[in-house]
Amino acid sequence: MNTIDLYQLPIFAAVKGSQSEIPAGQWWATFVVAVAAIVGMLLFSYRTRAGIIARATTKEAIRQPIFFLLLFVSLLILIVNTFLPFFSLGEDIKMLKDCGLVTMLFSGLFLAVWTSSTSVANEIEGKTAMTLLSKPINRRQFVVGKYVGILQAVLILVVPLVLIFFLLLLYKVGYDARESSKQVPEWGFQAMTIHPERLQAVIQILPGVALILLEIAVLTAVSVAISIRLPMVVNITTCLAIFVVGHLTPVLVAYQPREGVNPLEPVKFVAQLIATALPSLNIFNMEVAVATGAMVPPIYLLYSAIYSVAYCTAAILMAFILFEDRDLA
Secondary structure, three states, rough: OOOOOHOOOOHOOOOOOOOOOOHHEEEEEEEHHHHHHHHHHHHHHHHHHHHHHOOOOHHHHHHHHHHHHHHHHHHHHHHHHHHHHOOOOOOOOHHHHHHHHHHHHHHHHHHHHHHHHHHHHHHOOOOOHHHOOOOOOHHHHHHHHHHHHHHHHHHHHHHHHHHHHHHHHHHHHHHHHHHHHOOOOOOOOHHHHOOOOOHHHHHHHHHHHHHHHHHHHHHHHHHHHHHHOHHHHHHHHHHHHHHHHHHHHHHHHHOOOOOOOOHHHHHHHHHHHHHHHOOOOHHHHHHHHHOOOOOHHHHHHHHHHHHHHHHHHHHHHHHHHHOOOOOOO
């Protein structure tokens, strides 16, 4: 059978041996890094000139009707999926995890792309950006402020979704056990240490939430760079294409033809070229980890964060170049 070697995909290579116990120190280090990132974002918003634009962008984003619409629709989808039978032969919890993570990913991405189009492109086209730049704020501070403000709005959207999703997962474990006539895990912290089924279901998706935020950060940086020159429709279409291609090219690169079949070298070359230029979004994919019940190790989150920061930096630098000679008059 002509198939793809899953072990060559980065996420599976990282989690296939992660069933063994991971040192607690690595999780504490991951937690400290996450808290430091949030604190750094807050300090940037309240201690820098670009932070003024970031706060204004965040307020503008959460006041949009699309923000509350995405929040309501996402919550509705999460609740419906909790009680909707997937007919997955006892794997309903895995299906709920996968659907919940995808729901939060698409909600955050849509808000980020929409806000970058309305907040960056419309301000430039409407000549309001010229008013901001007439104050002691330069063009680079404008771009960075917009980017950080959009990320803060996405974080405000995702946090309540994550908390509700945690509660739904805790309930779903007991619900499925009761429907299958099994022993229902008890509630309470002490009970979860004895019957950790509920807690394990929540802990496993924590790395997935981090990977979702990293992927959104990458596409937000790309969207901000595109918004400097192109309108909303082109921005949304381009980001959608990048999202699809970014998840597809690593699979094409890892494709191994069966014996006796000539490899499609042009296809592989083009896939490698695109994978080099465009973000490789498949490294933020957690589907294999959820399907196998594995835990994504902190070291994988570290490598993913480094890649995300590097690509976001490159995209923002490209936005600087595109905005440097942009006519605002």
